[in-house]
Amino acid sequence: MSEIALRAALRVRNLRKAYKDVVAVDGVDLEMRLGECFGLLGPNGAGKTTTIEICEGLTAADSGEVEVLGMRWNAHAKELRQRLGIQLQETQLSEKLTVMETVRLFRSFFRHGPEVAEVIALVQLDEKRKSRVGGLSGGQKQRLALACALVGDPDFLFLDEPTTGLDPQARRQLWDLIEQFKLAGRTILMTTHYMDEAERLCDRVAIMDHGKVIALGTPRELIASIGAEHLVEFSAGGAVQALDVSALRRIEGVREVRAENGSVRMQVTELHQAVPALLDELSRQGVPLTELRTHSASLEDVFVTLTGRHLRDE
């Protein structure tokens, strides 16, 4: 393997995969650098898991090319398996084994890697190492799954929805761990449908919808691409129908206005000028304000702008 081939941790070209009734992945191209933390972002059913499982060599693509660490699955599966750390969505590890027994089992499959106790310490399960897996909390189980992905000292870590279903505290704990791996220079490909997770952890994200990548870049670039730093949302009760939306569009610093279900959503560049102007305009039109919210633009807003849907709607 040449150094040049190794510089790209992952190359995916024109990937396609269809199941009986649905096209799950529809022409995806991706490229990841070594040491990068890359996020596949999108609603459920967008094709994230199928894409990551094809990259993991668990699902065969209908067409397209996948190169992981400069190797291909059909030629170098054995070597690749030794160098990848994989955490799947919804794996239930055997409930009757202890934490230590589980990690030891997974460790036995890899030629190289840290000591069992070391990995357990890394995911902060020392105190639980003799507990049965069945007695662990959701967050602890997820950290154990992470430990099983780390036992081979992987060059490349695949995390499929690592924090789905966890409470906020457990999520934050897991984020801290993933950030540690980033600092240690590991390459990470993760999927998530949490915007905040992607914004916090990922160097770059690809937003997927209906099997296609609809946006690609750093979270900052993507947010900047919608051309607004802030979002203003307000409700005006039943009076919203009478509202003259075009007047709102003329307000200085307002980029886009969208009215739906009795509430209005505006993309705004200069919040401090737009909000007073909005309030003036509403009182001029005699529309009573029932709710007003503003927040900084996020990846969620990028998704909404691109698709007209909320991620959580799915």
Added chain:
Amino acid sequence: MSNTTWADGPLVQLTLVRFREFWREPEAIFWVFVFPVLLAAGLGLAFRNRPPDVLKVAAVTPELARSLRQEKLLDVERLSAPAAEEALRTGKVALLAAPGPGGAVVYRYDDTNPEGRTARMLADRAIERAAGRADPVASSDRLMREPGSRYIDFLLPGLLGMNLMGSAIWGMGFAIVDARRKKLMKRLVATPMPRHYYLLSFVLARLLLLVVEVGVLLGFGAWVFQVPVRGSIPDLAVLCVLGSLAFSALGLLIASRAKTIEAASGLMNTAMMPMWIVSGVFFSAQRFPGVLQPMIRALPLTAVIDALRANMLQGANLAQVAPQLGVLGAWLVVCFTLALKLFRWR
């Protein structure tokens, strides 16, 4: 990596997992070890050979009573005629002996009741001998109550065969389908684990548990009921191992695609239920009509049980059970080949 030992190898670890999952499941222990012993104990007690029963008879006169008491197998009671009638009618005695006209004896009994007929024979013999009859042919009895020909001797190899089948098919089927259902199998496939090690770990664990399983049941039979093992122990071991492998292959085939425990249970019961009935666990498979016999003989459980009975009760060697070995070998090869073709890792 400094203190890696042989125990850190993937095959050892996978096999250890099988053991741990088994030992930590109290129900599994019960069904594999305790249940067959309980069944053997219960049926062995229920169908034990009783000492010959002493039959109760009534005599109306003291002379008749005295004559009848010569017979050890009769328990004679002197009763008045009405009391004797009452005792006969209510089944307290099997026979009533009363004097008839002209020094004759009248026996009253129910000739549809075997006890009545036996009592009639014994009573008549006693009275005729008391009256001076000599037997023209001298005879003597030599009694046979040997281990090896009782029901428990027939039953134990049957239970052993049934246990070999159940533990192999359940052990294989549930564990594999459960791992597939929980996506644990998919997770293992995502590691560098050699896939054949995964299947091999089941076989290894099964063979090691087999030693305990067979030992417990045979030990119990030998200790409590003196059930013999007349054939050679190595031959018996070969039979158990081959049987267990054949059933494991069947279990693997059943579990090769099923995605839910319910589906797997249905398939396992469908496979095992007919064999529980026709393969001669509790009664001889010969009782089924002749046309069915070739089919029944071709079932793996029939083959195992027949071979075990031949070894334990008749002391047969492996050559003498070659047809059964052939049946088991065929099931092993066919099921295993099919299972490997059909097996899904996710």
